[in-house]
Amino acid sequence: MAKIPIIDRNKCNGCGLCVEVCSCQALVLVDNTVEVREKRECHQCTKWCTMCEMVCTTGAIQCSFEVVTEE
Amino acid sequence: MVAKVDCLRLSAYFSGLDSEELDSIREHMFEKSVARGEVIIFEGEPATAIYIVISGVVKVFKTSTDGKEQIIYLARPGDSFNDVPVFGGGLNLASAEAITQVNLCGIKKDELKAILLGNPKLAENVLKVLSQRVEQMVSLVEDLSFRRVTGRVAKILLENAEDTNGQRHRLTQQEMAAMAGTAREMIGRSLKLLEDEGKVRLERNRIVITDKKALVEIAGVGA
Numbered sequence: 001m002a003k004i005p006i007i008d009r010n011k012c013n014g015c016g017l018c019v020e021v022c023s024c025q026a027l028v029l030v031d032n033t034v035e036v037r038e039k040r041e042c043h044q045c046t047k048w049c050t051m052c053e054m055v056c057t058t059g060a061i062q063c064s065f066e067v068v069t070e071e
Numbered sequence: 072m073v074a075k076v077d078c079l080r081l082s083a084y085f086s087g088l089d090s091e092e093l094d095s096i097r098e099h100m101f102e103k104s105v106a107r108g109e110v111i112i113f114e115g116e117p118a119t120a121i122y123i124v125i126s127g128v129v130k131v132f133k134t135s136t137d138g139k140e141q142i143i144y145l146a147r148p149g150d151s152f153n154d155v156p157v158f159g160g161g162l163n164l165a166s167a168e169a170i171t172q173v174n175l176c177g178i179k180k181d182e183l184k185a186i187l188l189g190n191p192k193l194a195e196n197v198l199k200v201l202s203q204r205v206e207q208m209v210s211l212v213e214d215l216s217f218r219r220v221t222g223r224v225a226k227i228l229l230e231n232a233e234d235t236n237g238q239r240h241r242l243t244q245q246e247m248a249a250m251a252g253t254a255r256e257m258i259g260r261s262l263k264l265l266e267d268e269g270k271v272r273l274e275r276n277r278i279v280i281t282d283k284k285a286l287v288e289i290a291g292v293g294a
Contacts, residue, residue: 048275050244054255064241067232069280070272 004036005052011060018052018061027052034061078176081149082123083203084196092190099182105169114166118156120177124148127173133165144207145170154201157183217260223251224261225290228271232280265289 005027014032028037050063078100079085079093088096103122105111111122114133122129129146143165146152156164157180178186187194227250231242244262248255262278265271270286272279280286 050259053244054259059245062243062245063276064243064246065276065278066241067228067278067280069232069283 006062006064007034007036008060008062009033011058013058013060015057017055017057021051021055023049023051078123078125081125082151083149083200084123084151084193086196088190088192088196092192095189096178096186096193099186100176100178103175103177105173105175107169107171107173109169111167111169111173111175112153112163112165114163116163118153118161118163118180120179121151121154121157121183122146122167123151123176125174125176127169127171129173129175130168130170131165132168151200154197155204158197158201217257217264220251220253220257221261221264222289222291223253224258225265225270225286227251228265228278228280229283229286229290 012033014029014034016029016034018034019027019029026037027034029035048063053061053063079088079097085093085096101120103111105127111129112118124146126148129150129152131143131146131152133143144150146167152165152167153163156162187197224247227242227247244255244258247258251258262271262273265286266273268285270280270282270289272281
């Protein structure tokens with residue numbers, strides 16, 4: 001299950017907005033397509049702010065949540 | 072004459088004015104009594120006067136093309152209505168109907184300019200009243216759009232929490248937005264509101280329902 005942002009390379013237009021807004025610097029542009037820099041870094045980021053998903057104009061980034069009930 | 076005096080005492084427009092200023096304003100005012108159910112002004116007609124409620128309650132409302140009525144606010148003693156289109160020029164933005172027997176004071180649009188020019192303190196009060204009106208409108212917009220979305224978001228969370236087999240589903244905010252029929256930004260705000268109210272807790276890539284009972288209530292679904 002996705003615990004880091006999922007990037008659709010087909011939709012990514014390389015604008016770099018997500019890289020700019022990422023508060024834990026987990027995203028990087030590689031060959032004009034965004035990638036998660038290293039999975040470890042995103043795991044270490046405590047925020048999961050989803051800003052990258054919010055700013056993406058093409059819907060190329062998906063930050064999903066699982067929904068659980070606290071006992 | 073008694074009604075005019077009451078008007079001046081009750082209304083925020085006239086706060087802080089001395090007796091001389093109040094006397095000059097009083098001369099320009101008119102009085103009106105309205106029976107329950109009577110419409111005082113109609114939305115879309117030329118705005119001709121500002122009204123101040125002396126006694127009773129006035130419903131200020133808009134009507135949609137399919138006949139649905141949206142109450143903007145209830146004007147009670149001391150409250151004014153029809154201010155904005157009179158000051159701004161143009162048509163009545165809403166209709167106003169007496170929902171009780173109502174006594175009103177009014178100032179005609181034609182006389183307003185002269186009154187304001189002669190009373191700087193009144194002009195200052197007008198700004199304050201209009202600012203409060205803007206705050207009321209913002210709050211109404213929030214109630215109309217935001218609260219309903221929060222209820223739908225609550226329902227989505229309940230429906231997508233782990234099932235009886237312990238299977239957990241994953242949703243993006245965009246997916247939630249599509250399911251709720253709203254914009255992605257509203258989902259984020261709704262989740263934050265639910266968290267602030269202690270109904271859920273937002274963790275890294277996880278939404279934890281911490282008060283299921285309350286969420287059920289917000290969602291308006293059966294337990």
